[in-house]
Amino acid sequence: MKKFMLITCFIIGGFATAQAQQTSPVWPGCEDAEDVKACFNQKLAQHVRKNYEYPQSEDGEYIRGKVKISFTITEEGKAVVESVEGDKAEVNAAAKAMIQKIPDMEPGTLNGEPDDRNFTVPFNF
Template sequence: MKKFLMITCFFFGGMAAAQAQQTSPVWPGCEDSEDKAACFNEKLSAHVREHYEYPMKNNEYIRAQVKVSFDVNEKGEVVVKSVEGPKPEVNKAAREMLEKIPDMKPGTLNGKPDSRNFTTTYKF
């Protein structure tokens, strides 16, 4: 029983020490928000609605689903990693929209600026 108690103490003590303090990037305008991650998601959705420009061909919008991946680096800059979809015109428009994301306060890991990756799918 004594060994079990010691093992349990080491296990839970090690887990507590191993948990890192981590924060999300802070989008401009979310600095005073209680839930900065939710605010980030809201601002990103608004940014997509406001800045995505549908490409056209023969007076019709070109639509497609794209998977995008971008980082918010240690300086708070957005770096587009990939835009993957079946229509090059939509991929290009999605990349241009992502490149317009404003610089922000970077996320942190144990108090130091840290790069964060975001991957999502959009249907344009």
Template structure:
């Protein structure tokens, strides 16, 4: 009998988890978009183009590099940088400053409750 109850609980838990309703964070201006994720990606690309400031070395040359940024849009719709990986410290710093300028947004939800969403994005600057 205990095994039957355990199996029933496992199956019900699995069905409940698989029916979880998730939504993505909503970037300002994407509220009425047909595809929220696509709009998010377009706004992020636009944000990078408009807000990344290339650092310069002591000779005045622009420093370039590759970075992978891991960040989250938390339960309050605010950006939290988890990590930045890359070779050039100046590029990593400029990338963090750019990501921190992402506007607050409507957070993603899980079953109707605000929920943090993680993103990992590679960039070549």
């Protein structure tokens, strides 16, 4: 009986910790959206189209490339670039500058408290 009670306590404790309430960061303009995550993704795509500036070579040709950007929306709601991985330094720098222009937003929360949220996004510029 003691073993049964001990196992029951572990199971109930596991369920209690597994039910942590988590919310996503809220991009400005998404406050009243039905699906905040979908709105976040849509606003990020719009932000990329508006703010990414293609670097140019000495010949005036646009430099293209693939990058993988890791960034965090901090508990203060600010975008902080953690890393940019790609083959072309010019594209990496342009991608980093674009992410740094993300507007401040409502941070994600964990159990009602502001919490950092990490994102890793591939781009093909």
